[in-house]
Structures are given as structure tokens and as C-alpha cells.
Amino acid sequence: MKKIFLVAEREILQKIRTPSFIIMTLLTPLLIAGFVGLIIYLTQTEKTEQKVWVVDESKLFEGRLQPDDYTTFSYTQKKLPDAVREFSDKGYTCILWIAPNIVEGGDGAVKIIYKKSPGLAFQTYLKNQLEKILYEEKLRANQIDPMVIHNAKQKVQVIMEKVDKYGNAKDQTQFQLLGFFMGFLMFMFITVYGMMVFRSVLEEKTNRIVEIIISSIKPFQLLAGKILGVAVLGIGQFLVMAGISALLMMLMVQFLLKDTLAEYEIFKAQTEMVMKTGATQNLDKLEKFHDKLETFQVLDKLKNIDVAEVLAAFLLYFLGGYLLYSALIAAIASAVDNESDSQQFLMPVMLPLFVAYFSLVRAMENPDASSIVWFSYIPFTSPVIMMSRITSGIPFWEVLMSLVLLFAAIILVLMLAAKIYRTGILMYGQKVTWKTIFQWVFKN
Amino acid sequence: MILQIQHIHKRFHNHVALRDVSFGIPEGVVFGLLGPNGAGKTTLIRIITRIFMPDEGQILFRGKPHADEYVARIGYLPEERGLYRKMEVYEHAVYLGMLKGLNRGKAKEKVEYWMKRWEMMPWKKKKIQELSKGMQQKVQIMASLLHEPELLILDEPFSGFDPVNAALLKEEIINLKNSGTTILFSSHNMNNVEEICDEIVLINKSEKVLEGKVREIQHAHFxxxxxxxxxxxxxxxxxxxxxxxxxxxxxxxxxxxxxxxxxxxxxxxxxxxxxxxxxxxxxxxxxxLPSLHDIFLKTVTGKDKAISSITQTE
The missing domain is CATH 3.30.70.1150 (ACT-like. Chain A, domain 2)
Incomplete structure (x- = not known):
């Protein structure tokens, strides 16, 4: 055991000291956080400050457009060509032109004239306002009080609630995108660390240090130490990366989403109030959050994720998947003389992992499809697929069963791999085929 | 006898590597395991270092059946030898010493002893890949000596060695012998061995063909x-x-x-x-006296070619 740890220690220290490993560990969270941040940024900051000069030829809207934090309106009687000439000199960012016959509808009845694009959010904001004013105007023209219509509207919110087979409600909203992401992450980790074992074994074989080492320790100790070392490295790297990513994203959310989060809290409080009192008079307060509803739902789902459970599952399945594949990969690396010979052996071994990877999209769309359920039990695909299913909340016994199967398979595969490794590691210059590999397994 | 090899058979799936090989290695001698390439020398050494298990026969280490625990008392320099290219000389040597069972402190002490003795201290922090081949060989020999083995096995130690390191190795073999270490080395090149070997075994085509003290063999073939x-x-x-x-x-x-x-x-x-x-x-x-080379050729080919060189004079 001491010698296994010694081998593992060397494996870890050698890798940790390489600059590329350190850079990868630090850069990946930055990239992830940066990517997420970019998405948030793009959805958030489309609104820039707009000073709008309104040329309203219909005379319907004067004084009725509602300014907000970003947008102010001033009205002018100037003709459009004059306004276009003057607006930027007067400090306006754009002109809102409304045709005299807007009530009759038709294309091109409203124009925004600008030098610097005010963005999509601004366009939507204006559109909503104009539509609302026109709607009220037309109701009035037909002698209808807009408030009557407004009060007749009833909001209905649909809440998704999944129950297990005992009928107990599980407050776990499906969050498929996270499942896809976790499955993908698992695939990446198993591949990256499997390949690390591959290179390490092949290096020892090609530079011929292996015989010096196995005259001191058993080949199995070398194999076990190596796999263990890379596993510790992988889990450590994952925790560091996850930690940094979480920290960065938390900072970013605080920084970029501060307003949204505040609004979310208000929305939550008010929804609760409405639910509690059954009152309808507060509904209009909820109304103004209408366009934010989707964002709030995502936040709801995120809050419902059991981080500890997902993390524990990831570590267990990573350990399992990694052990399974790295043992096979190590056996193959020991059997070949160089990297190019290894392709024909690596392909079939890695195939199930790729099948799992390509099934991820299906797993995301329908985590309870029968093929996906099967994949989540089969040891060679279960780490990726189960990881993706697990975020949608599945019964504990399913997870337990797939884990038991996985670790049973690991024991078998390790025994097999150790036999191939023991023979292969000292075999040079021989044309190795699947047949010879099977001979090593069954003859010794 | 530090090592008794008894009726060893070893087959690989398409050929016989060793057929009924028996001999003994006495304490404190330099013992040569000779034979042409492919005779089975490396296979036998791998059986002694317990990398391979014999199909039949057994090995006794100081009279007791060979076991993994005795491997720690053997030092081994394989024929195909390499090092981790990216590791530093000092830490690499310490690692190999610890694999042999030394604790960290002892391993460091021993590495420093040998590095000073062979004037390698300036290379302490260098990476293996920055060293010349000769320097790498020194590190490899050093690694096989760190745990003060009772039996040192050198597989084709002179192949690939430059003359300076070959001389250093010869000198060190004599030193080790004088301090009580038994040395077993294999060679397909007879010219090196006469001057340092006390006893030899000659293996050809998986079988032992000759054994004994160098001088006695030479007299027997006079x-x-x-x-x-x-x-x-x-x-x-x-x-x-x-x-x-x-x-x-x-x-x-x-x-x-x-x-x-x-x-x-x-x-x-x-x-x-x-x-x-x-x-x-x-x-x-x-x-x-006939050279081992001549005896070797004569024994292996059955032809008398003992005309080549003057090696022993009396």
C-alpha cells in the first residue's frame, strides 16, 4: 500500500508542477464564468440611456409615453426632416416618429431614427407602450372603460410538481439544461483523465523505465498507484475548478443581476401575498414583472437544485467512470509500442462513452425514455447518462443500483486490465492484435 | 550460495525460453551469465527478480524459497533501461530508492553519498532529459545500488556505455565485490568478462552448456x-x-x-x-589459455577457432 501511495504521489507531483496543468485549472473556471457572464451581460445591458425626441403627427401620444430609468421623452412640433437634422446637436439620442394615420394601422406607421443603435430592448419597450396606449384609445372610442377589461383579466400560474411512486411530492423542477451540462462535464473529465493515464503508461513503456520499477514493486502496484494518483488529481482539479467557478459566478450574479435579484425578491413576496390573501387587488403589482417571468422561473429552478446531491453524485460517478475507462485505457497503453498503434484498440473501448455523449441530447429532452433509462444503468454509459438524469430528480434506488453495477464492473475490468498490463508492459516490438491480448488474459 | 537456480523451465506461448537450467551463485563472487543474444539470459534474470514466474523449477535465496521480500535485497540494472525524462536527477534517484523500500531520509542520504562519490552534485537539479547518455547511465547504476543490495544484477551492463563509464562501472564492481556484494551480470560480449568474472555460466538456445570458475574452464579447454x-x-x-x-x-x-x-x-x-x-x-x-570467447564459440558451434588472441599467460 505504501508503494502504491508512493507511485500516486509521484504521479500527482509531476503533473501539478507542469505549467499547462496549472493554467488549465485556473483558466477553465474563468472561461466558464466568462461565458455565463457574457450571456447575462448580453441579456441585461441592452438598455442604454435614451433621450427620445418625439415627432407625433397623430397627436395621440403627447404626454402619455411613460419614461423609465433609461428613457426620457420630449415632444416637438417640428417637421421630421428638421428634427432629423437637429436631434443629435440638441442632445437627443433618437427620434420617435409617429404617422398621422397610425390608428388605421399599416406598416411603417412608427419609425425610430437614430445614429447609434438603441437596441432591441428599447424597441420592445416602445412597442409595448404604443400598443397599450392605442389599445386603451380604441376601447375609449367604443365607450369601454379600460379598467373593466383590466379587472376581467385573470392571471393563472402553472406550477410543475413531480411525485415519486409513493405519491410524495418532490419539489424538484426539471432542469434539463443543467443535466446536459453535467453529462457533458462528466464525459470531458473521464476522457481527459483517461488520456492522462494513457500517456503516463505509454511514457513508462516507451522510455523503458518500467522494468526498473517493476523489479522494485509489482506491476499491479504501479498500475494502481498511477490510476489512484490521476484520480486524486482529477477530483482535486474538479473541486478547485468548481470552487473558483462558483465564486466567480456568485460575484458576477451579484454584480450583473443585482436589480433582477431584488425584483425577484419583491416578486416572490408579492406572489406569496396574493396566494395567501387570495386577493386580486395586488395582481397589477405582479403585472409589471410580466416580461421577467421567465428569468424568475430559471431562478426558481436554480434555487431548487440540491447542490450537495449533484456534487456528491458527480464525484461518485466520475470516480466510477474514470476507474472503469482508465483501467481499460492503461491496459491498451501497456500493450502497444506507440500512440499510433493504439488507435485500433482505443476506438472500441471508448465507443460506449461516445454513445453516451451523443445520447445526451435525447436524455435532456426526455430523461425518462427507456433507452436513456437503460443507459443510465449500464456501467459503461451510466456515469454520463445518470449524471444528466440525476438533476431531474430520480428515485434513490435507481442511482444506488446503477452505482452498484458500476463498481462491480470496475472490479472485473480491473482484474482483466491488470492481467493485460502485467504482460503487455514488457512486450516490445511485437505485433499486438486483439487475439494476443485475449491470450494474455486467459493464458496467464 | 546466495542463489540456487534449480531446474528452471520457462515457456512463452510460441517458444521455450529456458529449458531445465540449474546452477548456483556463491556469496561474494562476480558471476557472469553469458550467452548469445536471445539465449534466455534476460528471461532468467527476470525470473530472479520475480518479474516472471518460472513454469517449473524453483529458486532458493540463501537456501529459502525465493519470495517478494527478498527482491528488496536485490539490485537490478535492466538491459532496457530508461528514466522519467521530466524528473530532476536528485528527486528521481530518491524516488527509485524509496520504491526499493528505503524511507525518504535514508534514500536522500544514500543518493547524496553516491552523487558526491561520482561527482554528480552539479547535476542535482537538472532534468533527466538535459543529461548526456553517460550521465543517465550513472543515475541508473546509482539507483540500483541505493538500497545496498546483497545481490546486484546487471543485465548487459557494458552495452551502450562509453569507455569512461565502462571503466567506472568495472571499478565499482570490484569495489562492491570487495565489500561483500555478490554480483551477477549478463553479457553476450566475452571480452569484458574474463578479467572481472570469478565464475560463469554459459547459456545457449535456452539451455545451460557450460559452468564453472573462469580459470578452471580455461584449463579444462587448454x-x-x-x-x-x-x-x-x-x-x-x-x-x-x-x-x-x-x-x-x-x-x-x-x-x-x-x-x-x-x-x-x-x-x-x-x-x-x-x-x-x-x-x-x-x-x-x-x-x-583459450579465451572465453573461443571456448564460447567452440562450445556453441562445435568448431575449433581457438586461434584468435593471447589472453592468459603463465
């Missing part, structure tokens, strides 16, 4: 061959010799001739001296 050094005419010498022996070769420096003669069966040295004395002035007569 073929009544002598070098005659004299002043006078070589033709005259040859004529006077007549049927008393066969001239294998002759050379001349100034007026001094050296003629190597293999005496005919039943002919005594005295008879030959008697017949050549009238035609030349004898200066020196030397017994020529």
Missing part, C-alpha cells in the same frame, strides 16, 4: 597451445617442428619471432623444445 619467442628463422623453426605440432600463426618484431604452436596429440613440450633448440635461440615459452 589445448596444448604455446607461444614460442625466439631469435632465428621461422622457416627453420617450422621445419624443425615437423610433425610435433601445428603452427597457428606467427609474428615478427625486429629479429624476434613469436610463433603459436598447438602440440600434436601425445607430444610433450620437452620434445618440441628439443627439436627446435638447434635452429633458434629460444627467449620465452608461454602457455596459451
Amino acid at each position: 589445448e596444448n597451445t604455446f607461444d614460442f619467442e625466439f631469435e632465428g628463422n621461422v622457416m627453420g623453426f617450422t621445419n624443425a617442428l615437423w610433425s610435433g605440432g601445428e603452427v597457428l600463426f606467427s609474428s615478427q618484431i625486429g629479429n624476434r619471432n613469436t610463433v603459436r604452436v598447438r602440440l600434436s596429440p601425445g607430444v610433450e613440450l620437452n620434445d618440441v623444445i628439443g627439436s627446435v633448440l638447434p635452429v633458434c635461440r629460444l627467449k620465452e615459452i608461454r602457455q596459451v
Whole structure:
């Protein structure tokens, strides 16, 4: 055991000291956080400050457009060509032109004239306002009080609630995108660390240090130490990366989403109030959050994720998947003389992992499809697929069963791999085929 | 006997590597395991270091059946040897010492001892890949000595060594022998081994063909061959010799001739001296022992080619 740890220690220290490993560990969270941040940024900051000069030829809207934090309106009687000439000199960012016959509808009845694009959010904001004013105007023209219509509207919110087979409600909203992401992450980790074992074994074989080492320790100790070392490295790297990513994203959310989060809290409080009192008079307060509803739902789902459970599952399945594949990969690396010979052996071994990877999209769309359920039990695909299913909340016994199967398979595969490794590691210059590999397994 | 090899058989799936090989290695000797390439030397060494298990037969280490725990008392320099290219010299050597069972402190102490002794301290922090081949070889030899093995096994130690390191290795082998270490080394090149080997075993085509003390083997294969050094005419010498022996070769420096003669069966040295004395002035007569190389070739090919070199004089 001491010698296994010694081998593992060397494996870890050698890798940790390489600059590329350190850079990868630090850069990946930055990239992830940066990517997420970019998405948030793009959805958030489309609104820039707009000073709008309104040329309203219909005379319907004067004084009725509602300014907000970003947008102010001033009205002018100037003709459009004059306004276009003057607006930027007067400090306006754009002109809102409304045709005299807007009530009759038709294309091109409203124009925004600008030098610097005010963005999509601004366009939507204006559109909503104009539509609302026109709607009220037309109701009035037909002698209808807009408030009557407004009060007749009833909001209905649909809440998704999944129950297990005992009928107990599980407050776990499906969050498929996270499942896809976790499955993908698992695939990446198993591949990256499997390949690390591959290179390490092949290096020892090609530079011929292996015989010096196995005259001191058993080949199995070398194999076990190596796999263990890379596993510790992988889990450590994952925790560091996850930690940094979480920290960065938390900072970013605080920084970029501060307003949204505040609004979310208000929305939550008010929804609760409405639910509690059954009152309808507060509904209009909820109304103004209408366009934010989707964002709030995502936040709801995120809050419902059991981080500890997902993390524990990831570590267990990573350990399992990694052990399974790295043992096979190590056996193959020991059997070949160089990297190019290894392709024909690596392909079939890695195939199930790729099948799992390509099934991820299906797993995301329908985590309870029968093929996906099967994949989540089969040891060679279960780490990726189960990881993706697990975020949608599945019964504990399913997870337990797939884990038991996985670790049973690991024991078998390790025994097999150790036999191939023991023979292969000292075999040079021989044309190795699947047949010879099977001979090593069954003859010794 | 530090090691007794008893009736070892080893088969690989398409050929027999060792067939009923038995011999013993006494304490404190330099023991040569000789034979052409592919004879089974490395396989036997791998069985001794327990990398392979024999199909039949057993090995006794100091009289007890060989076990993993005894491997820690063996030092091994394989024929195919390498090092981790990216590791630093010092930490690499310490790592190999610890793999052999030394604790970290002891391993460091030993590495420093050898690095100082072989003047390698300036390379301490260098990466293996920055070293010359000769330097790497020094690190490898050092690694096999760190745990003060009772038996040191060197597989083809001189192959690939530059003359300076080969000399250093020879010197170190003698030193180790004097301090009580038993050394087993294999070689397909006989020229290196005569001067440092006490005993040898010769393996050919998976089987042991010859064993014993170097000097005894040479005497056993002595073929009544002598070098005659004299002043006078070589033709005259040859004529006077007549049927008393066969001239294998002759050379001349100034007026001094050296003629190597293999005496005919039943002919005594005295008879030959008697017949050549009238035609030349004898200066020196030397017994020529066959070289291991010649014995090797003769044993392996069954042909007599013992004409090549003067190796032993008495």
C-alpha cells in the first residue's frame, strides 16, 4: 500500500508542477464564468440611456409615453426632416416618429431614427407602450372603460410538481439544461483523465523505465498507484475548478443581476401575498414583472437544485467512470509500442462513452425514455447518462443500483486490465492484435 | 550460495525460453551469465527478480524459497533501461530508492553519498532529459545500488556505455565485490568478462552448456597451445617442428619471432623444445589459455577457432 501511495504521489507531483496543468485549472473556471457572464451581460445591458425626441403627427401620444430609468421623452412640433437634422446637436439620442394615420394601422406607421443603435430592448419597450396606449384609445372610442377589461383579466400560474411512486411530492423542477451540462462535464473529465493515464503508461513503456520499477514493486502496484494518483488529481482539479467557478459566478450574479435579484425578491413576496390573501387587488403589482417571468422561473429552478446531491453524485460517478475507462485505457497503453498503434484498440473501448455523449441530447429532452433509462444503468454509459438524469430528480434506488453495477464492473475490468498490463508492459516490438491480448488474459 | 537456480523451465506461448537450467551463485563472487543474444539470459534474470514466474523449477535465496521480500535485497540494472525524462536527477534517484523500500531520509542520504562519490552534485537539479547518455547511465547504476543490495544484477551492463563509464562501472564492481556484494551480470560480449568474472555460466538456445570458475574452464579447454619467442628463422623453426605440432600463426618484431604452436596429440613440450633448440635461440615459452570467447564459440558451434588472441599467460 505504501508503494502504491508512493507511485500516486509521484504521479500527482509531476503533473501539478507542469505549467499547462496549472493554467488549465485556473483558466477553465474563468472561461466558464466568462461565458455565463457574457450571456447575462448580453441579456441585461441592452438598455442604454435614451433621450427620445418625439415627432407625433397623430397627436395621440403627447404626454402619455411613460419614461423609465433609461428613457426620457420630449415632444416637438417640428417637421421630421428638421428634427432629423437637429436631434443629435440638441442632445437627443433618437427620434420617435409617429404617422398621422397610425390608428388605421399599416406598416411603417412608427419609425425610430437614430445614429447609434438603441437596441432591441428599447424597441420592445416602445412597442409595448404604443400598443397599450392605442389599445386603451380604441376601447375609449367604443365607450369601454379600460379598467373593466383590466379587472376581467385573470392571471393563472402553472406550477410543475413531480411525485415519486409513493405519491410524495418532490419539489424538484426539471432542469434539463443543467443535466446536459453535467453529462457533458462528466464525459470531458473521464476522457481527459483517461488520456492522462494513457500517456503516463505509454511514457513508462516507451522510455523503458518500467522494468526498473517493476523489479522494485509489482506491476499491479504501479498500475494502481498511477490510476489512484490521476484520480486524486482529477477530483482535486474538479473541486478547485468548481470552487473558483462558483465564486466567480456568485460575484458576477451579484454584480450583473443585482436589480433582477431584488425584483425577484419583491416578486416572490408579492406572489406569496396574493396566494395567501387570495386577493386580486395586488395582481397589477405582479403585472409589471410580466416580461421577467421567465428569468424568475430559471431562478426558481436554480434555487431548487440540491447542490450537495449533484456534487456528491458527480464525484461518485466520475470516480466510477474514470476507474472503469482508465483501467481499460492503461491496459491498451501497456500493450502497444506507440500512440499510433493504439488507435485500433482505443476506438472500441471508448465507443460506449461516445454513445453516451451523443445520447445526451435525447436524455435532456426526455430523461425518462427507456433507452436513456437503460443507459443510465449500464456501467459503461451510466456515469454520463445518470449524471444528466440525476438533476431531474430520480428515485434513490435507481442511482444506488446503477452505482452498484458500476463498481462491480470496475472490479472485473480491473482484474482483466491488470492481467493485460502485467504482460503487455514488457512486450516490445511485437505485433499486438486483439487475439494476443485475449491470450494474455486467459493464458496467464 | 546466495542463489540456487534449480531446474528452471520457462515457456512463452510460441517458444521455450529456458529449458531445465540449474546452477548456483556463491556469496561474494562476480558471476557472469553469458550467452548469445536471445539465449534466455534476460528471461532468467527476470525470473530472479520475480518479474516472471518460472513454469517449473524453483529458486532458493540463501537456501529459502525465493519470495517478494527478498527482491528488496536485490539490485537490478535492466538491459532496457530508461528514466522519467521530466524528473530532476536528485528527486528521481530518491524516488527509485524509496520504491526499493528505503524511507525518504535514508534514500536522500544514500543518493547524496553516491552523487558526491561520482561527482554528480552539479547535476542535482537538472532534468533527466538535459543529461548526456553517460550521465543517465550513472543515475541508473546509482539507483540500483541505493538500497545496498546483497545481490546486484546487471543485465548487459557494458552495452551502450562509453569507455569512461565502462571503466567506472568495472571499478565499482570490484569495489562492491570487495565489500561483500555478490554480483551477477549478463553479457553476450566475452571480452569484458574474463578479467572481472570469478565464475560463469554459459547459456545457449535456452539451455545451460557450460559452468564453472573462469580459470578452471580455461584449463579444462587448454589445448596444448604455446607461444614460442625466439631469435632465428621461422622457416627453420617450422621445419624443425615437423610433425610435433601445428603452427597457428606467427609474428615478427625486429629479429624476434613469436610463433603459436598447438602440440600434436601425445607430444610433450620437452620434445618440441628439443627439436627446435638447434635452429633458434629460444627467449620465452608461454602457455596459451583459450579465451572465453573461443571456448564460447567452440562450445556453441562445435568448431575449433581457438586461434584468435593471447589472453592468459603463465
